[in-house]
Amino acid sequence: MLQTMRDKLDYLVQATGRAEAEIVAEAIEEGITELYRKQIADAYIAGELDREQAISELGEQTVEDLDYARRAIEQDVQWGLKGERDRCC
Numbered sequence: 001m002l003q004t005m006r007d008k009l010d011y012l013v014q015a016t017g018r019a020e021a022e023i024v025a026e027a028i029e030e031g032i033t034e035l036y037r038k039q040i041a042d043a044y045i046a047g048e049l050d051r052e053q054a055i056s057e058l059g060e061q062t063v064e065d066l067d068y069a070r071r072a073i074e075q076d077v078q079w080g081l082k083g084e085r086d087r088c089c
Contacts, residue, residue: 041066 003011012023037058044054045066054063 045070 009020009023012018013020016023040049040054040057041062043049044051044058044063051063054066058066
């Protein structure tokens with residue numbers, strides 16, 4: 001079922017008993033925080049931010065997860081490239 005933003009907001013007001021403005025303010029704050037964290041992660045992955053800065057902003061576990069994902073992708077690419085060399089030459 002597709003819910004519009006209005007439907008979701010109305011539900012939250014009814015379910016929590018909180019004021020609409022309070023819910024909207026919280027949503028904006030949480031949304032900006034999430035966008036900020038995604039941008040920090042992107043900057044770290046792109047090499048624009050060092051590991052210590054990333055840990056400071058994202059936490060050690062998140063940075064470890066990003067490092068693990070990067071290594072896995074690099075290994076997959078190397079495996080794929082090795083297979084390409086074996087087939088073509």
